[in-house]
Amino acid sequence: MRHLLTTEGLERSEIESYLDDADEFVEVLARPIPKVPALRGKTVATMFFESSTRTKMSFEKAAKALSADTMSFSPGTSALKKGESLKDTILTIKAMGVDAMVVRHSDTGAAWRVADWVEIPVVNGGDGQHQHPTQALLDCLTLRRHFGKLDGLRIGIVGDIRHSRVARSDVFAMTTLGAEVTLVSAPTLLPLDVTGWPVATTSDLDDVLTELDAVYLLRVQAERGGASVFPSYAEYRQRFGLTRERFNRLKPDTVVLHPGPMIRGVEIDAAVADDPRALVLDQVANGVAVRMAVLFQLLGGERSE
Amino acid sequence: MRAVMDADAIARALRRIAHEIVEANRGLDQVMVLGIHTRGAPLAERLGKFLAEVEGTSVPVGSLDIGMYRDDLDTRPTTPLGHTELPEPIDGQTIVLVDDVLYTGRTIRAALDALADLGRPGKVQLAVLVDRGHRELPIRADYVGKNLPTSHTERVTVHLDETDGEENVTIHSMEGAPA
Numbered sequence: 001m002r003h004l005l006t007t008e009g010l011e012r013s014e015i016e017s018y019l020d021d022a023d024e025f026v027e028v029l030a031r032p033i034p035k036v037p038a039l040r041g042k043t044v045a046t047m048f049f050e051s052s053t054r055t056k057m058s059f060e061k062a063a064k065a066l067s068a069d070t071m072s073f074s075p076g077t078s079a080l081k082k083g084e085s086l087k088d089t090i091l092t093i094k095a096m097g098v099d100a101m102v103v104r105h106s107d108t109g110a111a112w113r114v115a116d117w118v119e120i121p122v123v124n125g126g127d128g129q130h131q132h133p134t135q136a137l138l139d140c141l142t143l144r145r146h147f148g149k150l151d152g153l154r155i156g157i158v159g160d161i162r163h164s165r166v167a168r169s170d171v172f173a174m175t176t177l178g179a180e181v182t183l184v185s186a187p188t189l190l191p192l193d194v195t196g197w198p199v200a201t202t203s204d205l206d207d208v209l210t211e212l213d214a215v216y217l218l219r220v221q222a223e224r225g226g227a228s229v230f231p232s233y234a235e236y237r238q239r240f241g242l243t244r245e246r247f248n249r250l251k252p253d254t255v256v257l258h259p260g261p262m263i264r265g266v267e268i269d270a271a272v273a274d275d276p277r278a279l280v281l282d283q284v285a286n287g288v289a290v291r292m293a294v295l296f297q298l299l300g301g302e303r304s305e
Numbered sequence: 306m307r308a309v310m311d312a313d314a315i316a317r318a319l320r321r322i323a324h325e326i327v328e329a330n331r332g333l334d335q336v337m338v339l340g341i342h343t344r345g346a347p348l349a350e351r352l353g354k355f356l357a358e359v360e361g362t363s364v365p366v367g368s369l370d371i372g373m374y375r376d377d378l379d380t381r382p383t384t385p386l387g388h389t390e391l392p393e394p395i396d397g398q399t400i401v402l403v404d405d406v407l408y409t410g411r412t413i414r415a416a417l418d419a420l421a422d423l424g425r426p427g428k429v430q431l432a433v434l435v436d437r438g439h440r441e442l443p444i445r446a447d448y449v450g451k452n453l454p455t456s457h458t459e460r461v462t463v464h465l466d467e468t469d470g471e472e473n474v475t476i477h478s479m480e481g482a483p484a
Contacts (some may be wrong), residue, residue, distance in 0.1 A: 020385055024373075024387075024388065028373070031423065033422050036373035036422065037418065038372075236383065250444070296373075297383055300381075
């Protein structure tokens with residue numbers, strides 16, 4: 001059974017095959033009838049035990065554009081409230097006839113547990129502060145469609161890395177595709193141990209600003225304790241925010257990415273967020289195409305060994 | 306394994322098909338040629354050149370990938386999607402689909418579905434280099450390079466310079482090999 005749980009250890013060819021298929025799905029989504037019959041008769045369940053706007057809707061749109069049916073689960077109105085365990089919840093929904101599951105959960109490793117319980121493909125839609133592989137794929141797709149390739153691109157991932165599953169996923173996917181990644185962050189906002197990560201680190205954004213081809217901004221993950229490790233949002237903005245003044249110092253072809261939701265005035269100034277070189281909405285659009293590619297490949301026939 | 310067409314035979318067949326297309330459509334007005342990935346695409350390019358020679362006008366040529374339209378996605382691994390390239394809108398046009406081998410007809414069924422999602426052609430015609438029989442659907446070709454009677458246990462392979470670095474059509478027996 002094939003799953004997509006993490007970008008760590010994915011082969012370059014595997015990532016590229018998702019991106020190549022996603023390029024074709026970008027074109028499908030631009031058609032007057034943006035729908036193909038590839039997954040007719042399949043059902044995809046989105047199991048989001050943690051809140052989400054874009055990822056959940058993006059997976060649902062992707063499944064529907066492939067003609068799959070979708071079922072969604074939200075914990076607030078579920079039997080979890082009555083004390084049902086995660087495992088029983090998962091097995092119950094699987095028993096209704098589900099062909100693939102997308103799982104988001106606040107606990108690290110949740111998607112791996114689910115993959116052990118069910119004999120269907122599982123996509124990790126975000127587990128705690130650990131991994132969010134489809135976000136990394138859509139970021140890579142956005143950069144590849146903009147620059148043609150990631151080889152040699154200098155990418156700065158800026159801000160609250162410690163609590164960011166996006167950063168963890170992006171680091172491995174982007175470097176596997178040949179990019180050079182620098183983490184720009186304060187010691188309190190870095191993971192405790194980044195030895196072994198294929199990255200450089202710095203605490204001074206202004207130091208690397210003019211060398212970057214892409215600036216990847218992160219939201220402070222206040223819900224995971226991100227706001228408690230620096231003095232104030234004003235100081236965060238001053239050290240790690242892409243202010244209009246910093247934006248003006250970037251190379252003229254440098255682009256800005258953000259996984260959303262953006263907090264304007266903290267990690268990104270409003271004027272920067274609205275600039276054409278901010279690819280935030282391209283990321284969202286490409287996210288649907290990438291998730292189509294993932295569902296298409298995981299739900300297609302079993303690859304022969 | 307034996308060769309049933311060489312480079313010259315392939316070129317002659319395509320040139321004849323070009324004449325037949327012009328004759329059947331009384332010219333090339335509103336004719337567009339679309340090759341089905343993988344080997345239909347280069348064949349369509351070549352057919353476009355022969356058509357231009359025959360009529361002295363250029364014909365729009367494009368390609369069609371049917372990977373999202375297969376009916377066996379459950380049982381066969383997905384293969385990388387090819388690029389669908391329409392030179393212009395297909396609405397009202399006479400589309401000549403081009404493929405290398407016509408066998409069960411399922412690829413053409415998928416191609417017709419793909420076309421329907423892309424617009425509403427005026428007519429759809431089918432040109433194939435080889436028709437080896439054994440249809441599983443009510444589909445036939447309008448233009449055939451070579452009719453090749455085969456058995457189910459034989460495999461017909463088209464090699465083209467663009468995709469394979471050689472140029473021929475071969476047939477070989479799969480008898481004894483797992484189906």
